[in-house]
Amino acid sequence: xxxxxxxxxxxxxxxxxxxxxxxxxxxxxxxxxxxxxxxxxxxxxxxxxxxxxxxxxxxxxxxxxxxxxxxxxxxxxxxxxxxxxxxxxxxxx
Numbered sequence: 001x002x003x004x005x006x007x008x009x010x011x012x013x014x015x016x017x018x019x020x021x022x023x024x025x026x027x028x029x030x031x032x033x034x035x036x037x038x039x040x041x042x043x044x045x046x047x048x049x050x051x052x053x054x055x056x057x058x059x060x061x062x063x064x065x066x067x068x069x070x071x072x073x074x075x076x077x078x079x080x081x082x083x084x085x086x087x088x089x090x091x092x093x
Contacts, residue, residue: 002059002082005089006052012092015055020049032086037091044070059085068092 001068012018012032016084019031027045030039041049044066051065059081 002085003057005085006057006059006062008089008092009085010055010057013049014090017024018091022046022050022052035091039088039091044080045084048081051066 009018013020017032017034019033020028021031022028026043028041028049030041030049031037032039045087047069048062048067051062056062056065059078062085063074063077063081066072066080067074070077072080
């Protein structure tokens with residue numbers, strides 16, 4: 001299920017529907033052209049989006065991105081990653 005949601009997100013990024021803009025402080029914004037939405041991204045969400053853009057399509061690998069970059073254990077990173085994927089995919093509906 002998570003992999004399918006990641007595929008939808010990556011497709012939206014690849015097609016240009018979602019445009020990512022990094023801010024100087026490490027956070028960012030995500031513009032959804034079709035849904036006419038502007039989503040703010042904190043530091044961890046920005047790292048996840050950049051990893052998805054780079055081709056990461058595995059929820060466990062995304063969780064590792066969080067454990068490598070931030071002071072978070074793997075269990076929390078998995079929960080945060082799953083929540084982010086679900087929220088972003090829902091925003092695309």
